[in-house]
Amino acid sequence: xxxxxxxxxxxxxxxxxxxxxxxxxxxxxxxxxxxxxxxxxxxxxxxxxxxxxxxxxxxxxxxxxxxxxxxxxxxxxxxxxxxxxxxxxx
Amino acid sequence: xxxxxxxxxxxxxxxxxxxxxxxxxxxxxxxxxxxxxxxxxxxxxxxxxxxxxxxxxxxxxxxxxxxxxxxxxxxxxxxxxxxxxxxxxxxxxxxxxxxxxxxxxxxxxxxxxxxxxxxxxxxxxxxxxxxxxxxxxxxxxxxxxxxxxxxxxxxxxxxxxxxxxxxxxxxxxxxxxxxxxxxxxxxxxxxxxxxxxxxxxxxx
Numbered sequence: 045x046x047x048x049x050x051x052x053x054x055x056x057x058x059x060x061x062x063x064x065x066x067x068x069x070x071x072x073x074x075x076x077x078x079x080x081x082x083x084x085x086x087x088x089x090x091x092x093x094x095x096x097x098x099x100x101x102x103x104x105x106x107x108x109x110x111x112x113x114x115x116x117x118x119x120x121x122x123x124x125x126x127x128x129x130x131x132x133x134x
Numbered sequence: 135x136x137x138x139x140x141x142x143x144x145x146x147x148x149x150x151x152x153x154x155x156x157x158x159x160x161x162x163x164x165x166x167x168x169x170x171x172x173x174x175x176x177x178x179x180x181x182x183x184x185x186x187x188x189x190x191x192x193x194x195x196x197x198x199x200x201x202x203x204x205x206x207x208x209x210x211x212x213x214x215x216x217x218x219x220x221x222x223x224x225x226x227x228x229x230x231x232x233x234x235x236x237x238x239x240x241x242x243x244x245x246x247x248x249x250x251x252x253x254x255x256x257x258x259x260x261x262x263x264x265x266x267x268x269x270x271x272x273x274x275x276x277x278x279x280x281x282x283x284x285x286x287x288x289x290x291x292x293x294x295x296x297x298x299x300x301x302x303x304x305x306x307x308x309x310x311x312x313x314x315x316x317x318x319x320x321x322x323x324x325x326x327x328x329x330x331x332x333x334x335x336x337x338x
Contacts, residue, residue, distance in 0.1 A: 075217075077217060089281070089288050092298065092330045
């Protein structure tokens with residue numbers, strides 16, 4: 045197996061695992077990716093919960109899908125490189 | 135004696151009228167607590183966001199809560215959803231077109247089925263809701279809570295009263311021309327609205 049092929053496959057695996065790990069660690073959001081999250085604070089006098097938004101990146105399924113697609117593309121690209129043994133036998 | 139009685143009667147009538155006069159509550163909250171939450175719960179996707187740019191005034195008479203009326207304005211550009219692309223679409227021409235229709239307004243005209251218990255009044259408010267330039271009559275259950283002399287607790291050095299309004303109701307997206315062609319399995323046609331706002335009526 046060529047070095048490039050092996051490198052691409054390892055990179056694809058690392059990218060897929062990192063994306064899945066990040067998505068899980070950030071709360072496994074099954075919706076769209078968020079760049080802000082609501083923060084509710086109760087106003088004691090009024091009894092109303094005020095809503096403010098805090099800037100935070102929460103990856104969603106679109107992020108996970110795009111990362112898996114990228115990892116798949118890298119793995120696919122690795123198939124373009126032939127194994128060393130195959131090259132020698134030819 | 136008769137003259138004194140007449141003077142006293144006139145004074146009582148004037149002071150009673152002064153006390154029962156409707157107060158004007160300003161809903162531009164300096165602390166930005168006022169909000170309207172919207173939810174579109176479709177089979178494939180649930181969208182939730184909120185609006186914070188709320189202003190307007192309501193005339194409310196604590197001694198006669200049933201005659202409340204006023205206008206609440208929501209700045210369309212203050213509508214926020216956590217996904218930036220979705221927010222861009224929401225503000226865009228197909229959806230709310232905030233560049234052209236900067237305000238969402240609700241004008242309360244009359245109250246029906248008014249029930250008052252202490253400082254709390256529940257009723258059905260009949261008014262007109264204008265979104266994206268389309269005006270429709272809306273009937274919504276509303277809860278009004280009058281908080282006498284509580285303004286000072288929120289804004290130091292100010293005396294006055296507060297009025298909290300809560301309303302939960304739903305509207306149809308297609309009624310207001312908000313991307314009526316969007317598939318309802320992805321974006322619900324029903325928009326659930328939850329309004330939680332407070333207005334202040336300062337006294338000098």
